[in-house]
Amino acid sequence: MDANTFIEEETKKLKEAIGEEKAIVALSGGVDSSVCAMLGYKAIGNRLECVFLDTGVMRENEGPDLKEIFAKVEIDLKIRDVRKEFFDALKGLTDPEEKRKAFRDTFFKTLRDAVKESNAKFMIQGTIKPDILETNKGVKTHHNPLEQVGLDPGKYKLTILEPVAELFKPGVREVGRALGLPEEISERMPFPGPGLMARCIGEVTPEKADILRKAHIVVEEEIKNARLKPFQAFAVLFEDRGTGIDKEGNRNFGNIIAVRVIDSKDAMEGTATDVPMPVLKKISERIVAEIPSVTRVLYEITGKPPATIEYI
């Protein structure tokens, strides 16, 4: 695939499909949706609305950071605070598929509100090939390929366009670079649509999301400091607890965090990265120091398969 030919062809297809109507892209901050935003903007300019839904399970400062990045390419990103809707919908849910379903339903409900306001008739979505392959295999109910999971886009009065659906991650990155996306986006680790929820076992609460956000920063920073370039690196929060001793010498039955660092080409298969022990220890020391409720940090060593990359 030649990235420039791909961009030309997909821009043309988007232009033809959308005509004189408006379209919307929900930006997650990942490379897939960012490429969609750039392609959409190239195709229809300001008739494209880019929206960031702050679901409460996104990375630290994600919305404002993205707004700044996209302002540089003249895209005015709108941030919608929908945290309450998401935490309400996820309240009491512990089953992974129920959580995913609640997330997906809330995502489309809140997106529908954004769509209504924008008058968009089309939504450009960053579905990529592994999303489709894995959904077909029944590995997981990804919220991306709408029709495959039995959601009728007609019900939402929206036509879904998926310009990168035939690409794997390396291809999307190549297109991102050719589109002039900054490196911090084009080379960014994948981040799932359902965000930190995919790394939160059990009920998802604002407090648990905060723990995951803080732990994620530590993992990302230390992996970067160690000049490692894994496919993904992140923190997972368990429901179980383990005893530790806090600074005052009191016993604390605290949270357990798992660190997941994985090498993979395209997310279909992967192996745990050989992260040097001193780096892992640094991660552990920082996490327990920066997040007092955490008493233990584990390193995950399972490959994919049999494990998936995310935890739910």
Ligand code: XMP
């Ligand atoms: P799994 O956990 O299935 O993940 O091995 C494979 C890749 O997909 C990402 N992922 C998702 N991406 N929506 C997304 O947009 C999702 O629901 C979702 N679930 C997993 C995951 O981060 C990994 O790169």
